[in-house]
Amino acid sequence: MTQTDTAVRLDAITKRFPGVVANDDVDLAVERGSVHALLGENGAGKTTLMNVLYGLYQPDGGRVVVDGQPREFDSPRDAIDAGVGMIHQHFMLVDTMTVAENIALGNEPRKWGGLAVDSEATRREVVELSDRYGFGVDPDQTVADASVGVQQRVEILKALYRGADVLILDEPTAVLTPQEVEDLFDVLEELTDQGKTVIFITHKLGEAMHAADDVTVLRDGKNVATVDAADTTREELAELMVGREVVLEVESRATDVGDVVLDVDSLSVLDDREVPAVTDVSFAVREGEVFGIAGVDGNGQAELVEAITGLRDPETGDVAFDGRSVTDDSRRERIEDGMAYIPEDRQERGLVMDFDLVENAILGSQHSPSFSSRGTIDWQQSREHADAVVDEYDVRPGNPDARAVSLSGGNQQKFIVGREFERDPRLVVATHPTRGVDIGSQEFIHDRLLELRDEGRGVLLVSSKLDEVQGLSDRLAVMHDGDLMAVVDPDDITEEELGLLMAGEYPEGYEPRDERDAMEVPQ
């Protein structure tokens, strides 16, 4: 293999799918030993391009050059042989096997003339590899017991074990906690220091700027620009991505706050393992305001929201909706009372993956008079509704007959948001409403959320994105370890102070909150 400065070069790659050009004449050059970010909105063609490089797709035009040699990959096997490895969003690991076994799977060192797996040699090789790049994984741990961050490292090690010099990571940070993201970036740096080349796909500006050396922006299947990460700004990248100026800050506060629409009183909730996840939480959401809950994921937000929306029975405490206790009401009654809910887990809860969008459009309203009469569903009505949501919320592909599973994550999210927002709700409970959604649509969702608020509906917003929850909320609670640390005015608090509260510490000037603070609406 000849060593060149360019590890991977894609020349004029074109890839078409029925009715759409996913990659249009895309050039890409990735320097050896660098981290290259592939940035773009949902549907810009990033993953398609990388699937071409990884041999999952054969391009309709153009060529792939690895290490200065033109290649034709018929399958990922060919790509791996040429030293290109890819780590998908969804890990392909055997849960019941150990870390070492997973890494070596299919390529294990053999003994007894190839008859048996040499598990000691496997373990030794894996430890060696892990130490060389400072991965620090425990080779004997069962994958099922490993955290998501560790599982991702195992995937990376698996690619390295197979001799990959170029690593492609598809949205590697989507599944990670902020701390794990930092660790991942350290690992990437270590890899490139030792001569490996990393390409990672992302739609997050900050990550691209922070972790990459070069950033290539794709838009509508075309390479818009490749820029040096050190020389660019967030605004420039954002503009390149969406093709127009975007305002990253949302600034508009509630003006007309009405009656309490949701009143949570001393609520305690257990999680799936019967461990207290929410302890004695009280707050209230009023008509015409956005009440935000910030916090690191896993501090009880999920359980709190499920108890409010009727998916989980609280241990003690009371949830009142529109002045009436709904603690004993079923999920369906709460939906019918006008509680819209954007769930955290869109693929398990928010959509039936095997249903098309027409069917998904009435999930939760299948008994409502707007879509059914005397038990019979009006599919025409449902189709019109699906059409409207797809149109207004820019769900792609714009075909209501598409099955939910065929949509990308961001488009699934847009569809759910649209369906819930258009329910004519009294209260919207939105959990990570823009997770995985491209910038253009994020802005639209934020605007719609504020519109709903201005129409006098209550909004409970739970998000781990600080800029989102701080920008949109009229009052902001910080949740830590199952409790609300404080309810603050989002305009008066700095990111540092928020960070401290999220970590469970009180910055100067903040006191542990009195339970009824929540009722005081700052004017």
Add this chain to the structure above:
Amino acid sequence: MGRLVRASGFERFLISASALLLSVLIGAVIVLGAGRMTSCETAAYTLAFPGAFVTQFVGGDALFAMGFCYDPIALYDLLFLGALGDILNDPTNGQFATTIAETTILLFTGVAVAVAFRAGIFNIGAQGQLVMGALVTGVVLVYVAPPLAGLGVFAAVILLPLGLLLGAFAGGVYGAVPGALKAYADANEVITTIMLNFVATSIALFFVSREQFFKDPESFANQTVSLPDVAMFPELVFRARDDVSLLALAFGIAVLVGVWYLLRHTSFGYDLRTSGLQPDAAEYGGVDADRTIVSSMTLSGALAGIGGAVYVMMVLGNFQPGVPSYGFDGITVSILAGNNPLGVGFAALLFGILKSGSIVVQVGSDVPPALVGVLRGLIILFVAMPEFFRMAGRKFGSFHQPGEQPVATDGGTGGGVDE
């Protein structure tokens, strides 16, 4: 397997057709092998080279010849075409009537199992529900029918729907039991329904074998008193002794269409399908999981119970224990049909053909019944397996290639279920 999950309707048809062909070929080899291992006076089938076709012109003997006791071609001819009988000259012949009768009852058990499957419940208990439906229908009609017998056609108009309702009621109650056990006591429905099958058979035997209950005192066999003719499905074009009724068949087809409509076009069907596909999403959508389990099991049991009622009112004319395994065959019929109510029609027909065809084979050739059973089993196994793996693949697999996302191939966080 990924390809199997994504197969289109036409591909699925091709798969089924080639599976059928393959099973016939393998069956033929087995028949030949079995034919070599038995001894017989004259060979029923001879493999020769050059074959008789050549030697009759050229003269001389074949260079190589091997005789077999069973003729696979004749056997398959009997199995498939025998089920139709001499249909061109006599469309209402006995063989074809048997095919239709078997098909009719399997429509009900097949769709019963399919409904439960669509709700994500494995109802192995269709057999027990069918037995209960048959028992209650047979026993009650014995008391209700005679006083009405004088009314002629009007009696039939009252008695037939009543019998079906009784069957539906008994089967429904008997299906609701494991449903409630699953919903409120977390008892696995596979276990409970299997056990309830035995319970149903025993209950039936208990009541039908004792004269103080419902045993026909005039008969040596364990059976109830025969129903008057007005309580029986009219045979219409078929002959009375063939125990078949086009009216029952038409009713069965109507039930299939009704169940299809229920699943596709009603809110209840939406709840049921959502629960079956994705319980978490159903819960999110306000579906009461427990209630859906109980109601879909009740519906499933009621459909099987109607099958039992039809069995009594069309075939038996009374109730006898030792009901054929229609309920168990219903499971295979349902899988074969991909749990689609309309597909159940075709799957039940294939089953009906095989059942009636094997009777013809047993009568018309000296092939042992066990071997015919093997051939039948092979066909069902081969045809059902691709569909079975498809179901398993959809449920557990991760076979959505990125290619399924034609436009937005770009994931966002977690695009598609799995890539």
